[in-house]
Amino acid sequence: MPALYLPVSLPPFLVTPLAAMHTLEQAPTAAVRGMVVPGGFRVSECLLSSLPNLEIISVFGVGYDGVPIAHCQQRGIRVTNTPDVLTEDVADIATALVLMTSRRLAEAEKFTRAGSWCSDAFPLAHALRGKTAGIVGLGRIGKAIAHRLTAHGLKIAYFGRQPQAVAYDYCHSLNELAQKADFLIVACPGGSGTRHLINVEVLGALGSEGTLINIARGSVVDEEALIVALNTGVIRGAGLDVFENEPHVPAELIGSEKVVIFPHVGSATHETRQAMADLVLENMVAHFANLPLLTPVC
Numbered sequence: 001m002p003a004l005y006l007p008v009s010l011p012p013f014l015v016t017p018l019a020a021m022h023t024l025e026q027a028p029t030a031a032v033r034g035m036v037v038p039g040g041f042r043v044s045e046c047l048l049s050s051l052p053n054l055e056i057i058s059v060f061g062v063g064y065d066g067v068p069i070a071h072c073q074q075r076g077i078r079v080t081n082t083p084d085v086l087t088e089d090v091a092d093i094a095t096a097l098v099l100m101t102s103r104r105l106a107e108a109e110k111f112t113r114a115g116s117w118c119s120d121a122f123p124l125a126h127a128l129r130g131k132t133a134g135i136v137g138l139g140r141i142g143k144a145i146a147h148r149l150t151a152h153g154l155k156i157a158y159f160g161r162q163p164q165a166v167a168y169d170y171c172h173s174l175n176e177l178a179q180k181a182d183f184l185i186v187a188c189p190g191g192s193g194t195r196h197l198i199n200v201e202v203l204g205a206l207g208s209e210g211t212l213i214n215i216a217r218g219s220v221v222d223e224e225a226l227i228v229a230l231n232t233g234v235i236r237g238a239g240l241d242v243f244e245n246e247p248h249v250p251a252e253l254i255g256s257e258k259v260v261i262f263p264h265v266g267s268a269t270h271e272t273r274q275a276m277a278d279l280v281l282e283n284m285v286a287h288f289a290n291l292p293l294l295t296p297v298c
């Protein structure tokens, strides 16, 4: 049976079927031919150098920003990910963050649990209808978010590498999108190409009635700049499922009433995580059977 290395713990519904068809090595060794890592996990070139016979890295997630793709291509290491199966769940979480931030739902919940009731004592929130959602990266997840927010009465604008054949407004720059948006929603891939795309300037353009939503990667947002923008009223609020240095969430964000924070739960449903696990396994099995990969990155 081919040997696999799993550098971090993965759910049993993935590990058990993998273990039935492969040997699981406890450390990176020359015997290892396959590796499975979570989305966003940083695969260092140092780790790769301790795996001289590695043939495939299967990412348990859609985002493979942690994998040095050019290096893998040079060494002929195949890489797979789990696209599509998590699109709807991640879009649901983005929508939840839009609703929670605009309607102050986290605060409303805390308020009621504290035994308060009189609705006059609870601050009024902001309606969604007629507002504009600016989507950064109109890929599969961005489109699923746009679809949902259209149903909530929002107008959709987007920024990406190029305009697409869609009925939404394309903005030629991120600043233009941020200026237009009431909700600036980050849905682009992570990695060096998008690092700190959301910076002081973009937050300034989003403005004091704007809210930042991030369901993509923490690295896309300059977190320090975000904290300052929230504290000084440069933007109104933020809804965040991802952070720059997970699992670390800055105390300034934890303590802020202006943010809604989740522990990276975009794809965290039984159904989706099972579908992701199935894809990881099927890719691995296909590779060792010399069959085409189901969802190859390279």
Ligand code: 8YV
Binding pocket: 037, 038, 039, 040, 060, 061, 062, 063, 064, 086, 264, 266, 267
């Ligand atoms: C998961 C993700 O948190 O798909 C991704 O890229 O970040 C998330 O779906 C992760 O991959 C689960 O291990």
